[in-house]
Amino acid sequence: MKRINRNFKVRNFHQAKWDEPIIFELSKKGERGILVPKAGEEIEKAVGDGISALPETMKRKEAPNLPEISQPRVLRHYMRLSQETLGADVNIEIGQGTCTVKYSPKVNEALARLPEMTELHPLQDESTVQGILEIMYKTDLYMREISGMDRFTFQPSGGSQAIFAMASIVRNYHRDKGQDEQRDEIITTIYSHPSDAAAPAVKGYKIIYIHPDEEGYPDFEAFKEAVSERTAAFIVANPEDTGVYNPRVKEFTELVHKAGGLCGYDQANANGLLGITRAKEAGFDMCFFNLHKTFSTPHGCGGPAVGATGVTKELEKYLPAPLIDYDGEKYFLNYEVTNNPYSIGKIRMFNGVAPVVLKAYAWIMSMGAEGLYEVAKVAVLNNNYLFKKLMEVDCVDAPYIRGKQRVEQVRYTLEKLTQDTGITTGDIQRRMMDFGMHYWTSHHPYYVPEPATLEPTETPSKEDLDEYIETLKHVFKEAYESPEIIKTAPHRSVCHQVDESGMDDPEKWAITWRSYLKKYKE
Amino acid sequence: MKKLGLIINPIAGMGGSVGLKGTDGVLDKALELGAVPRAPLRAKKALEELLDIKNQIEILTCSGDMGEREAMEMGFNIRLVYNQSTNSTSSEDTLAAAKAMLLENVDLILFAGGDGTARDIYKAVGDKAVVIGIPAGVKIHSPVYAQTPSKAGQLTRLYLMEKITKVEEVEVLDIDEEAYRAGKVNTSLYGYLKIPFEKKFVQNRKAGTPMSQQASQNSIALDIIDNMEEGTYYIIGPGTTTRPIMENLKLPYTLLGVDVVLNKEIYALDVTEKQLIDIAVYNKCKLVITPIGGQGYLFGRGNQQLSYNVLKAIGKENIIVAATKEKISELKGNPFLVDTGDEETDKMLSGYIKVTTGYKEKMIYKVKA
Numbered sequence: 001m002k003r004i005n006r007n008f009k010v011r012n013f014h015q016a017k018w019d020e021p022i023i024f025e026l027s028k029k030g031e032r033g034i035l036v037p038k039a040g041e042e043i044e045k046a047v048g049d050g051i052s053a054l055p056e057t058m059k060r061k062e063a064p065n066l067p068e069i070s071q072p073r074v075l076r077h078y079m080r081l082s083q084e085t086l087g088a089d090v091n092i093e094i095g096q097g098t099c100t101v102k103y104s105p106k107v108n109e110a111l112a113r114l115p116e117m118t119e120l121h122p123l124q125d126e127s128t129v130q131g132i133l134e135i136m137y138k139t140d141l142y143m144r145e146i147s148g149m150d151r152f153t154f155q156p157s158g159g160s161q162a163i164f165a166m167a168s169i170v171r172n173y174h175r176d177k178g179q180d181e182q183r184d185e186i187i188t189t190i191y192s193h194p195s196d197a198a199a200p201a202v203k204g205y206k207i208i209y210i211h212p213d214e215e216g217y218p219d220f221e222a223f224k225e226a227v228s229e230r231t232a233a234f235i236v237a238n239p240e241d242t243g244v245y246n247p248r249v250k251e252f253t254e255l256v257h258k259a260g261g262l263c264g265y266d267q268a269n270a271n272g273l274l275g276i277t278r279a280k281e282a283g284f285d286m287c288f289f290n291l292h293k294t295f296s297t298p299h300g301c302g303g304p305a306v307g308a309t310g311v312t313k314e315l316e317k318y319l320p321a322p323l324i325d326y327d328g329e330k331y332f333l334n335y336e337v338t339n340n341p342y343s344i345g346k347i348r349m350f351n352g353v354a355p356v357v358l359k360a361y362a363w364i365m366s367m368g369a370e371g372l373y374e375v376a377k378v379a380v381l382n383n384n385y386l387f388k389k390l391m392e393v394d395c396v397d398a399p400y401i402r403g404k405q406r407v408e409q410v411r412y413t414l415e416k417l418t419q420d421t422g423i424t425t426g427d428i429q430r431r432m433m434d435f436g437m438h439y440w441t442s443h444h445p446y447y448v449p450e451p452a453t454l455e456p457t458e459t460p461s462k463e464d465l466d467e468y469i470e471t472l473k474h475v476f477k478e479a480y481e482s483p484e485i486i487k488t489a490p491h492r493s494v495c496h497q498v499d500e501s502g503m504d505d506p507e508k509w510a511i512t513w514r515s516y517l518k519k520y521k522e
Numbered sequence: 523m524k525k526l527g528l529i530i531n532p533i534a535g536m537g538g539s540v541g542l543k544g545t546d547g548v549l550d551k552a553l554e555l556g557a558v559p560r561a562p563l564r565a566k567k568a569l570e571e572l573l574d575i576k577n578q579i580e581i582l583t584c585s586g587d588m589g590e591r592e593a594m595e596m597g598f599n600i601r602l603v604y605n606q607s608t609n610s611t612s613s614e615d616t617l618a619a620a621k622a623m624l625l626e627n628v629d630l631i632l633f634a635g636g637d638g639t640a641r642d643i644y645k646a647v648g649d650k651a652v653v654i655g656i657p658a659g660v661k662i663h664s665p666v667y668a669q670t671p672s673k674a675g676q677l678t679r680l681y682l683m684e685k686i687t688k689v690e691e692v693e694v695l696d697i698d699e700e701a702y703r704a705g706k707v708n709t710s711l712y713g714y715l716k717i718p719f720e721k722k723f724v725q726n727r728k729a730g731t732p733m734s735q736q737a738s739q740n741s742i743a744l745d746i747i748d749n750m751e752e753g754t755y756y757i758i759g760p761g762t763t764t765r766p767i768m769e770n771l772k773l774p775y776t777l778l779g780v781d782v783v784l785n786k787e788i789y790a791l792d793v794t795e796k797q798l799i800d801i802a803v804y805n806k807c808k809l810v811i812t813p814i815g816g817q818g819y820l821f822g823r824g825n826q827q828l829s830y831n832v833l834k835a836i837g838k839e840n841i842i843v844a845a846t847k848e849k850i851s852e853l854k855g856n857p858f859l860v861d862t863g864d865e866e867t868d869k870m871l872s873g874y875i876k877v878t879t880g881y882k883e884k885m886i887y888k889v890k891a
Contacts, residue, residue, distance in 0.1 A: 222888070446851055
């Protein structure tokens with residue numbers, strides 16, 4: 001690889017590639033990571049052998065079927081896998097539009113790793129967990145201030161589960177009012193997150209989608225056609241994936257309320273709105289925030305997260321139990337508010353993922369009210385800088401609200417590039433991997449042709465934004481001058497072109513080692 | 523050794539080069555205006571993609587400029603299965619050549635032409651062969667054509683090398699050239715051809731794979747079936763979107779015609795306008811329809827049986843529009859179109875309509891006359 005030319009913003013990159021087996025394939029009978037010595041005689045006399053004290057019912061009859069492998073080999077295995085991952089800390093994370101991947105300060109990680117946090121057990125007595133209860137209670141208060149809602153739960157462990165919680169509240173609210181049978185429809189828009197439709201569908205609701213009008217705002221005339229006595233709720237994101245904010249949103253929520261339905265606000269990503277608009281003033285009855293997006297907790301690779309869900313006073317009794325309260329002296333788990341047949345019960349075990357709430361709390365405290373407002377302003381500024389620079393590129397366009405700015409992200413179209421060169425947005429996506437950068441297209445189907453969704457958030461610097469822009473421009477230039485290099489990309493990533501046909505076919509899926517053995521080895 | 527059928531319609535696209543919007547029926551005029559053949563060159567572009575596997579394929583083709591010349595020049599193994607009757611190629615030649623290839627059990631037919639050529643290929647092979655079109659004509663409305671000649675070649679190569687094994691059915695569409703020259707676009711659906719289903723290569727995925735077109739159509743069908751009412755006549759319009767309704771009910775059907783279902787049994791197959799009026803006037807009925815072609819026509823294209831008189835008798839509230847979200851996304855936000863020939867009916871249908879896009883899933887979509 002040539003020496004880096006510092007004047008050229010496009011960075012050389014090559015991902016590590018290891019021919020690394022699955023950890024189960026590395027297993028060797030009898031190999032161990034840690035050998036625990038047998039207790040010495042005196043010790044055994046004093047405290048027992050450490051095994052016979054265990055109740056018989058808790059003892060395993062057979063050893064668990066885990067890989068038998070030494071410590072350095074385990075370490076090497078996971079280090080290699082981590083090197084094959086394009087993580088948020090090694091790339092300029094602008095390309096994952098709708099995901100809100102921002103830089104999350106490491107100090108918050110350090111706090112969450114303190115033994116005071118890691119050694120807690122959710123079944124401990126309240127008196128021994130006052131600290132985390134206080135943090136959860138206060139985070140609830142901050143969320144109320146940010147959204148205008150009256151009470152939050154941290155139980156849902158992600159955005160889709162938060163939407164599921166909202167849909168469950170909708171169901172129980174109408175059941176309580178004796179209208180559940182009649183109200184079986186939930187309205188959403190095509191540019192809201194697909195989970196705004198999918199989670200209510202799991203709850204048994206029929207889904208009605210609204211398309212945007214020519215300007216890109218949800219079509220109010222179409223919306224009027226959709227709202228009826230069958231409407232259970234309207235669940236929507238605003239701004240939508242296009243980065244277009246619907247300024248008439250209050251008219252939408254009023255119409256739904258008039259028809260007897262509820263309104264849920266998907267604020268999974270509220271990065272462009274902090275301190276600017278609130279769910280309450282827009283007329284919503286419920287909202288949720290993904291703490292891993294807006295509140296920097298950060299993303300956990302599909303792992304445990306929190307979809308903090310807030311509701312108005314009227315809907316408080318439908319929330320999952322328990323809520324966290326303060327009686328002037330101590331913090332406690334309150335089962336009273338939700339002690340009625342219409343509470344949705346449990347959405348998840350215990351009270352949500354506590355370390356994530358701690359990280360969000362720490363982030364909010366470090367930012368302060370002014371800081372949160374600043375986050376929104378810088379996120380919007382960064383986005384509109386990127387927007388302006390990319391719109392100056394001939395093959396890039398973005399449909400809707402011409403001449404106006406976007407909120408925190410934009411869905412672009414590369415239709416012209418595809419027409420000119422045959423290179424699709426999917427090809428560009430693969431080529432960007434060669435420069436160590438993410439680039440996301442869109443959810444399916446592609447309502448915006450050849451889409452690209454970019455969301456810079458408040459954390460990248462102008463230099464970062466410029467590097468991303470220059471890299472994109474470089475790839476576009478390649479598309480016109482040497483398309484073959486893009487068609488066959490990635491060249492410097494972990495693996496080259498991946499045949500995804502198996503992903504459409506559940507028969508081919510092997511999502512565990514055991515199912516792999518069953519399907520492919522037996 | 524793989525057997526590849528190759529048909530070049532050498533006159534395809536000649537009308538366009540001299541501003542004639544098609545070559546059907548006006549070849550002499552096109553030649554007079556100085557039109558030059560462009561299909562052979564485009565076919566060569568596609569064949570270039572196969573050069574490095576030429577030892578693994580045998581090209582079965584037609585004499586002269588219908589394939590022999592180009593394939594031979596490029597050094598492919600060729601075998602003639604059809605001899606052109608005269609010097610000037612006609613639609614009969616395409617038809618006969620494709621039929622001959624079908625008899626030879628070719629793995630795939632690669633053809634260069636336009637919408638008219640695709641119609642001829644369809645007439646000859648129907649659903650019995652897998653095909654790929656090299657876009658060379660003036661009118662390219664059928665999705666049977668690859669985006670570019672090179673893409674057609676690449677797709678052929680992937681299919682012959684068995685890198686692609688699945689196929690999908692796509693519409694064979696054509697417009698009436700005479701009407702087109704007069705400024706009107708009348709698209710009609712002629713049938714469905716099988717093309718290789720291109721797998722997508724991905725990297726950096728964060729969203730799930732969309733349901734396949736087939737699975738989406740199936741979920742639409744199940745929604746419609748689950749909501750079928752006893753005693754109501756269900757008039758099932760043409761197309762692959764409505765077909766799974768009949769398949770799930772295990773009923774016979776006509777893909778391009780209109781069929782009627784009553785109490786989940788077949789009531790009538792391939793009905794005429796008159797039969798439909800008789801049913802609709804005296805009975806409760808619902809019409810299931812899907813937009814035809816890329817332009818999003820609900821009525822007035824490819825379904826002449828569903829006349830304005832039929833639609834008036836059925837009423838807008840009894841029309842169930844079925845379309846996958848992918849199909850709707852292809853309209854790029856443009857409304858559904860209606861052109862029934864009757865202003866009053868067009869007005870009745872205009873505005874917004876609910877579209878069934880999946881199981882328990884609808885979309886409100888604009889309709890314009």
